Amino acid sequence: MKFSFPATGIVLAAAAARVSAGTFISPAAGSTISSSEPFNFTWVSGRYFKESSNSVTVLLSANWDSSQEGIILTQDLASTAPGIGESGPTYFAELTPGFVASSSHTGEFQLVVVENFNAFGGSPALSVQYQTITLS
Secondary structure (H helix, E strand, O other): OOOOOOHHHHHHHHHHHOOOOOEEEEOOOOOEEOOOOOEEEEEEOOOOOOOEEEEEEEEEEOOHHHHOOOEEEEEEEOOOEOOOHHHOOEEEEEEOOOOOOOOOOOEEEEEEEEEEEEOOOOOEEEEEEEEEEEEO
């Protein structure tokens, strides 16, 4: 049996591998944070030098993969330090999970970053990244 792959599929796969990814500095993946106390959020955008990061919205989700919804911890957060690529704009905030006072939430959650940026050529775009943390 012979398999053939269209050239466009290979080009798309190569382009997908070059997508700019941000880096979670704090909290680290797998960290345990309090469900009622503030925690340090630090994230560095990895935007390509012809793209520009504008702001981020940070969410806390119980199951991002299936629901793609969560509690907004901060919206339109501006960067606190400029930069490009791996040393890209840095976003920092002290965030507190915002649950209803009478509810108690613990276990694994995803900390989701929705980055608003200008893509190459100036077109507005969004990027979503997340990592799993534990609430106690």
